[in-house]
Amino acid sequence: MSTIESTPSLHRSLGLTDAEFERIAELLERAPNDFELAVFSLLWSEHCAYKHSRRLLAAFPTTGERVLQGPGENAGVIDVGDGLAVALKVESHNHPSAVEPFQGAATGVGGILRDIFAMGARPIAILDSLRFGELDSERQRHLFARVVEGVGHYGNCVGVANVGGEVEFEPAYENNCLVNAMCVGLLPVGRLQSAGAAGPGNLLVLYGSKTGRDGIGGASVLASQGFEEGSEAKRPSVQIGDPFTGKKLIECTLELLDNGLIVSLQDLGAAGLASSTSEMASAGGVGLDVDLSAVPVREAGMEPFEIMISESQERMAAVVEPTSWDAVAAVCRRWEVDATVIGEVTENGRLRAFHSGELVGDIPVETLTEHAPRYDVERERPARLVDEPSGAGEDPGTPPEAALRALLAAPGVASRRWVTRQYDQLVGSGTVVRPGGDAAVVRLTPSDRAIAVSLDGNGRRTWLDPRRGGMSAVCEAARNVACTGARPAAVTNCLNFANPEHAEVGYELAEAIGGMADACRALGLPVVSGNVSLYNEHDGRPIPPTPVVGVVGVLEHAELAVRTAFREEGDVVLLAGAGATALDGSDYQKVILGETAGRIPEPDLEAERALHAFLADAAGRGLLRSAHDVGGGGLAVAVAESAMAGGIGVRVEEAPDLFGEGDGRVVISARRADVPALRKLSGPVPLKRIGTVGGGEIAVGPARVALADATDLYEGALPRIMEGGA
Amino acid sequence: MKVTVTVRPRAGILDPQGEAVRRSLQGLGYAASDVRAGKVFDLDLDVADAREAMKVAGRIAEQVLSNPLIEEFDVAVQESVAV
């Protein structure tokens, strides 16, 4: 084996600290060679090792009745009844998207899909949560357009319906766009797959695309540094996705699994072969011998370390028994997917890499995974945080009607149809409730059962109060799911934060996670998977703390799904829940008052839980004609949205608080005759009649807008900004 | 033999992609009055000589690489450099 030692500062240019380098030498009982150093630099990067977050993440509840697989595998999996299970995960692809928005977003989708089918699940839904700077700059409009194109390009081509997500625009994200992609997959309970390699003597098979130089020094290393001027130089490291191969990979993998040909399965994501092999070996408590010269390569003259850490997309690693190899090769051939034996499972607990017969790297597997450093974050409460609400009131110079019109047309509130019409929402024949409302509902065809799924976060509000913001993100996502009549069942989350080595960010991280954990516990929602993206900052300007929460809920009968649209003249409009509200952190404060200040209200977790249970009970009995979460823009916007969705007007007389925001409130509508039954069912949940469906106008307290005007403002906002026309 | 097939939109056919590029160029200050977007295919054919290569490439271009309704093509054999 090569005994050339690394040059003294090489480890630093690879992102390792001196202390980390010394620790590596200690663990190996010698200095690492260049190849090994490259592997450590990636496996011990923040992106792969979660150095600064792992200790904090222990706060999340991760177990529950439905949990078949918690954190630690490619995705979390829950039992949804009827012999069916659902895999879920959300992941970030922030830094690659800032460098190359189309491919960054596309490969983000590609990567999350692979995490799902690596569990043995057929992907059935994609959601995307996106954040950019304000759309008044050409650059931001360009980023937004290209990211959406990239998400659509990959998702549409692989044939997985995109059913939801969100977009937030804040100046703080100008140089650090956020692209979080979530995927949900369906599998029979018996097909649940694990990544842990097993069976010494078994073969390691690499299948999918050839390996090139994509992303070398890519995702992992990029993600461990903020951005400075000259980040264009990082462009050659960007990964290029091929959704056609991605689609073939899905079908090929599911067929291999259905034929019982796979012992363990892992996708190749950040840090490519290096991380897949270490994770497979570590999870299985075994070793792996890998012959890098057997890896099919796309470019000539690739060095061993390049092959090892390449992030070429659309590749999977599987452990198969030697007797299965012929059958595996035949399935792959049929799907026109290259498959090659590149290694073997061993008993020695070491990851050994060979090239042309020479041993180029020899690392005890645990040093890469178990012994990766874990750091405590220093915490210092940011000076900007205040304990008291600002006491802001509505602007006396802006009539409520004008405020409502301005909010409906505000990019942060307006219809996202400009985005969602670029996505296939129907492939798979399962989408019962399409994007545009609260949560999407996807039937688990051929079962009658369905899942509801939502992906939500709010950087602006979390910036004002990290703990409450974390709680609120969980509450909002769960509430959106509950509005369809489904019972929230599990959480996946993506934590987007700035540099954790700064004590203020450390505080934000710890507090947000603490708030989220409290909410998850109170709502009975286990966190089964997730992702952390740190170092999101540019020239020292950090992003606001932005936890993004995905919730999946279960609906026993798809046909009972509830939508946000008002239905019929004469239906009664009620406000369920009485959560505290404030203008602090609201869209009104931002759009009308021109600022973000004060403190957001504390979510009442017990009341939230009761509200969700009430919605599921009421929906199950067919008592809800519509239900819509009161979110951005407050009650006035929620009522307007339900009216526009139904193409019918509404008169809300009781509306003392038009624009205040907070958790724990839902606008529902019901047949007049069903109101008594609803009241009986509501228990501790406040239920207040506020108005009636009907007419051609949206009237919420003093704010009145013609339905057609409101629709033009709401639906026309993004098309006008992005295309100069509807 | 190395042959290059260039496929272009037929004259008069609307080319929205070329048009989109033209608009972007104008936005960047370039005086581009027209842009047509095509495709280039570099083929490595197992044939005896340049004449055969032109013939085979032409057939490939007509049957597969272009859609005659909206595209036209031309074929050029790459000169090999004598070492």
Added chain:
Amino acid sequence: MSVRVAVLAFPGSCDDRDALRAVGLMGAEPVRVWHADPELGGAAAVIVPGGFSYGDYLRPGALAALSPAMGAVREHAAAGGPVLGICNGFQVLTEAGLLPGVLRPNAHLQFRFQDVALRVQRESAWLPGMVAGDTLDIPVKHHDGCYFVTPGQLEELDAAGQVLLRYVRNPNGSVESIACITNAAGNVAGLMPHPEHAVDPLLGSDDGRILLQGLLDQAVAVEAVA
């Protein structure tokens, strides 16, 4: 005796599973035909489904049109058998020369998903029970759905009554808002909208059933003659 309907599957096809399901919901027997198979498994009708066969590489449908299964479809069509091309399937049929014209990128250059209203142009075996002026609601979801033919070909299509459906509001720039056409013989039809995604009222419109019934009716008629 239920009608056997072949649904082709190419690498990259996505809506083949939806088409197989829709055929089953219509009471017919779906048969999946892999692109490499030169036979249609005794099917009396063929659906060439939607998706991104071969990733839309080269041109949408261009590579799929060259497959062995399409050879079998050609024979089936030549013998008068009904063939329905949906979205990518429509693209494949034009590339294979079984339908006139070509599908180009949407005029606005974006992938567009939306529910569209289609106006029936004339009575046809493809649209049982429908007369000129009736409308159907069926979703579109495509990037390259802008139908194009030369002016001369357009005149022929119009004159021969080969245009079955036009968009009420053109979502992609198709010439004369053409949404669905047939070949001269009338047994091969292609459209960009997805009838297989309009068969279940829970998911939206079920107007797609009309077109699928038309396909089944013609298959029965051809078998009766055979």
